[in-house]
Amino acid sequence: MSEVKLAAETRTEFGKGAARRIRRENKVPVVLYGHGTDPKHLSLPGHDLLLALRTPNVLISLTIDGKGSELAIPKSVQRDPLKGFLEHVDLLLVNKGEKVAVEIPVVTEGELAPGAGLVELVQAALSVEAEATNIPESVVVSIEGLESGANVLAKNVKLPKGVSLAGDEEAVVLSVVAPQAEESEEEAEEAPEGDVVDEG
Template sequence: MSDDFVLQKISATKREKLGSIESRHIRRAGRIPAVVYGHGQDPAHLSVDERELQDLVKNRERVFEIDVDGKVEETMLRDLQWDTFGTQILHVDLIRINASERVTLEVPVRLRGTSPGATDGGILEQPLHALELDCLAHSIPDYISVKINALEIGDAIHVRDIEVPRGCKIHNEPDLVVVHVLSHGAEEAEPAEETEVEETETAEASEE
């Protein structure tokens, strides 16, 4: 970790009471219920400032510090629970980490460019929308970019073809297809062959 690397920090307060009723009271006060796990310690039930958390989420900060009554811990965002409309955070799960240690998590795949094969009538399919990435906690990318500008009909990009940031490693099987372009009607070819076989078998049965 470089010397100029600085984690964002938010304040947290211990929760003395648990339960849905208490959680509603906390949210009305402008705070979000939170739980911190990991590093062989018991889970800690906390609340964090809603605006501070929203800013971190908006800036896509996955790793940050929490200050609990003067005790600072490095944490990574594990899960967010949103309301029905996806506008308010109801609960947050955090994991204790060391920002310079390695973590493994799923990172979304984002396609870039336009496939000439798809433009020519092919069918662009993306079987894999996220990759399991091993990297330093403070270097987690928001997404993995995959260029599709050269994909013609019949072409595919596999896991082994993906470039990831230096120091990162993909755990998915190398032969898995991330994205490919199929010819239009390719899926119909196999049923057509089966029909032909059935007709042949029927003809042979009639002759017997």
């Protein structure tokens, strides 16, 4: 897993007005917490942080006020609902070798059996425990040869080495939905139109 280095500055002003001023400077208000330490109120360069957050569970190496280096992962990201820019980010302090609970995106590979229908992704992400410095970007679920009605449970997903399931083992991750349901709905919609034509 790649490590992104960012330079952080300590914040001394708080509240909505201060946060707006920080964002006007193209920076993002951030809180760093964890390991029983007092939360640190920081600001980070907005564009660099936005790029870093494109990688799920990215590992961020923080230099604070030009000193030292702290490792952290994103825990909560708030975006403007209309414009999408970063409003506030919570970062969790981590150590190398430490295990953390995270959500990892689910990716499918392979092809369904002929005529099997569609894949319905019930869970877009899987809750797992992994080393903070070795969090996989995604977990791959094979759908090769699956037929209609098939389900893949969380316990059936092959996880990378060093990663363990943190959520419900019996939870359905994805289902294969038969295509007949869609066809019958279309036929039902077409039927009244046919009646109207007959009457005319």
